[in-house]
Amino acid sequence: MGRIFGTDGARGVANTEISCTLAMDIARAAAMVVSQKKHKEHPTFLVGSDTRISRHMLIGAISAGLCSVGANVITLGVVPTPAVAYLVKEMGADGAVMLSASHNSFEFNGIKIFGSDGFKLTDEEEFAIEEIVLDHVLPFDVKWNDHIGTITEDFEAVNKYIDHIVATVGGVDLSGMKVLVDCANGSASATAAKMFEKLHADVDIINAEPNGININDNCGSTHIKELGRQVKEGSYDLGVAFDGDADRCLAVDCDGNLVDGDQLIAMFALFLRERGELPNNCAVVTVMSNMGFFQFCKENDIKAEITKVGDRYVLENMREHGYRIGGEQSGHIIFQQHMTTGDGQLTAVQLLNLLKVKNLSLKEAASVMQVYPQVLVNVRADKEMKKRLNVDEGVQKELKKWEQILGDNGRILLRPSGTEPLIRVMVEGKDESLINDAANAIAQSITERLAY
Numbered sequence: 034m035g036r037i038f039g040t041d042g043a044r045g046v047a048n049t050e051i052s053c054t055l056a057m058d059i060a061r062a063a064a065m066v067v068s069q070k071k072h073k074e075h076p077t078f079l080v081g082s083d084t085r086i087s088r089h090m091l092i093g094a095i096s097a098g099l100c101s102v103g104a105n106v107i108t109l110g111v112v113p114t115p116a117v118a119y120l121v122k123e124m125g126a127d128g129a130v131m132l133s134a135s136h137n138s139f140e141f142n143g144i145k146i147f148g149s150d151g152f153k154l155t156d157e158e159e160f161a162i163e164e165i166v167l168d169h170v171l172p173f174d175v176k177w178n179d180h181i182g183t184i185t186e187d188f189e190a191v192n193k194y195i196d197h198i199v200a201t202v203g204g205v206d207l208s209g210m211k212v213l214v215d216c217a218n219g220s221a222s223a224t225a226a227k228m229f230e231k232l233h234a235d236v237d238i239i240n241a242e243p244n245g246i247n248i249n250d251n252c253g254s255t256h257i258k259e260l261g262r263q264v265k266e267g268s269y270d271l272g273v274a275f276d277g278d279a280d281r282c283l284a285v286d287c288d289g290n291l292v293d294g295d296q297l298i299a300m301f302a303l304f305l306r307e308r309g310e311l312p313n314n315c316a317v318v319t320v321m322s323n324m325g326f327f328q329f330c331k332e333n334d335i336k337a338e339i340t341k342v343g344d345r346y347v348l349e350n351m352r353e354h355g356y357r358i359g360g361e362q363s364g365h366i367i368f369q370q371h372m373t374t375g376d377g378q379l380t381a382v383q384l385l386n387l388l389k390v391k392n393l394s395l396k397e398a399a400s401v402m403q404v405y406p407q408v409l410v411n412v413r414a415d416k417e418m419k420k421r422l423n424v425d426e427g428v429q430k431e432l433k434k435w436e437q438i439l440g441d442n443g444r445i446l447l448r449p450s451g452t453e454p455l456i457r458v459m460v461e462g463k464d465e466s467l468i469n470d471a472a473n474a475i476a477q478s479i480t481e482r483l484a485y
Contacts, residue, residue, distance in 0.1 A: 036167055038159040040343035040451030044134050044143035047087035051142050053094040055166070060098030060130065061173045062165035063146050066158055067104075067128045068174075071149070074103055075182060076127035079190075081109040081117040083133040083220045083278045086245030087142045091132050095144070099130075100182035102174045108186050111243075113220040113279035114145060115376035116194035122151040122373075123193055133220070133278035136255045136363075137453065139246040151373035152352075153345055195224055198379050199231045201371045202386040207234040210385060213269045215260045216241040217253025219277035221378060228378055234385060239263070249276065254283040254364050254377070261289030271395040273384070275377040280344075281364035282377035284384060286396040294364040295326040297384065299402040301358050301366070302335055304387050310357060310370075311335075317350045317359030319343070320446060324461055329402040342448060344375045407461035408472040414456040418483040419449035422456060431478040435460075435471040443468055445475065 037043045043059060045051045060078075067076050078099050082088040088111075096106045107126070109117065114131045121129035127149050134141035146154045146162075154162075164170045176182070207229075214229065214236050216222045222241035229236040239260075240252040249255055254274040264272040264285050272285045284292040298316055305311040315336040318326060322339070330337045338356070340346040344365040351359050351369050360366035365375035372379055388398060414422075422428065428447075436445055443462020450457055456479055460472040 035156070035159055035163050037163050040345065041135065042143045042145035042153075044137070044141060044452050046140050047085070047091065047142040051091070051144065053090060056091050056094040056144060057098035057101075058166045058173070059144055059162060060095045061102045062162040063128060063130070064099050064102045064104040065165060065171065065174050066161050067148070068102075071127050073127060074180070075105055077105045077107065077125075079107050079109055079117060079121050079124065079126050079129040081112040081114075081129070081131050084111055084218060084222065084243035084245065084248050085132075085134070085139050085142055085277075088132055091142055095130050095132065096184050100184060101176065102182075103176040103180050104182045106182060106184045107190075108184065109190055110186070110188040111220060111223045112191045112194070113224060113376070113378065115280055115372055115374050115379065116191050116224070118147050118151045118374045119194045119197060119372065120190055121147050121149060123197075124190065131278065135278050135452070136249055136253070136276040136281065138250070139248050152348070153374065191224060192227075195228050195231070198228055198376075198382055201368070201379060202232070202382055205232065205386055205389065207232045207385050207389055210234055210389065211268070211270045212236045212385065213260065213264050213267065213272040214238045214381070215253055215257075215272065215274035216279075217249050217275050217277050218243040218247045219249065219253065219275065219279060221275040221279040224279070225275075225378060228382070232382065232385070237267075237269075253277065254281045257283055257285060257291055261285040261291065265289035271388075273381040275381075276364070279377045280375045282366065282380035282384075283364040284381075284395060286399060287394060288396065290396070292395060292399045293323075293404070294360050294362045294366055295323045296399045296402050296404065297364075297366060297380065298358060298360050299326060299329045300387060300398050301368075301383065303333065303401060304391070305358055306335070312355050312357060315354070315356050317347050317356050319347060319361050321362050321448070321459060323362060323407055324405040324444065325403045333401075343451060348374065405461050405463065406465040406468060407459065408468050410458040410472045410476040412456045412458065412476050412479045414449065414454060414479075414483065418479075419456060421483050422447060422449060422479070425482050427482040428475075428478050431475055435475060439467070439471065443471075445471065447475070
């Protein structure tokens, strides 16, 4: 992780950690880096956002920063993150900025930057931005007179993205499937209804009335129990839930049971292999994936490539080797032949298509993978605590003790979050009581040893 950018852009509480000044400076530096790469005096940037109350303030700061160094801006309004990734290439822009803190609550916001190819900036490009903003290795290339950039609006551009997602399943008719869709009061509120209507799916949509502060508020992919309850009580075939910027998707079956990202990737990998569309019989996942996924891979002769946590690292591996499916347990799923980043609505459409083609219920399709019990405990942690995590003798002693107790029947992963002020303690294994004890004991050790 860099000094500004984490695993998924810059993120923090709006108007404090992500201030207008910082947003403006990041935008100026990003335009300078892109201008140098593209050899253009007036690069064009797209700017989109999710539904947070701080979006107008930060759109203004980002746009002002871009224009001040000569970049032209096209604002897209409320759109999903993957729509920005798709449109930057589709519209021939030189770069794009998405304002979103993804699954975080409304007071947070974030800055995600994409290049002209629709991919998030590389670590090297983000480092170059940090050097300009923090180390002042270059002065801001401020323009004046007729060299200042301009701002225009294109709130209809998102329809190109919707049409692209629909086209990925050949415009298949999804009628006959009763689906409940949770938009998390976020970006999908602007797109989901139109998208599913084009596919003739029998869809009811909930949590699609954003007011600036209700994004991810007891709804969406991070609060999926309520969706499960409504699916079961409403006799739906399944439910799908997105996060605030719609780059994640999780599902629930007809009984309201969670179907997570690992299970979805397993289903998609088998489906793609059946169609001869799974290069090297490989799916790409992260170290956080459930043990059950790796067991599924063994049983089905599928290779699992493992990366660090973060969909950017999954995508890097996929691009390097030409793989088609990968993602995270959290629901960031990447179909590289269709999209340059994780896309929740693409995942949902691909899932409905799979079930329709194979004539399966979600419960039947998800049974290809057994989910091992997994416990995740989050410990509040500042940057200093995160730095000391892997070197503190007391924490490491507690970790090794529980690793010996679990042996081959479980595993432990300690990971500083790249997007939140948390250290995550993940323990999984066959004995649910034992892994709960392990997770809580290690979390307590972290708090006692590292907190001031």
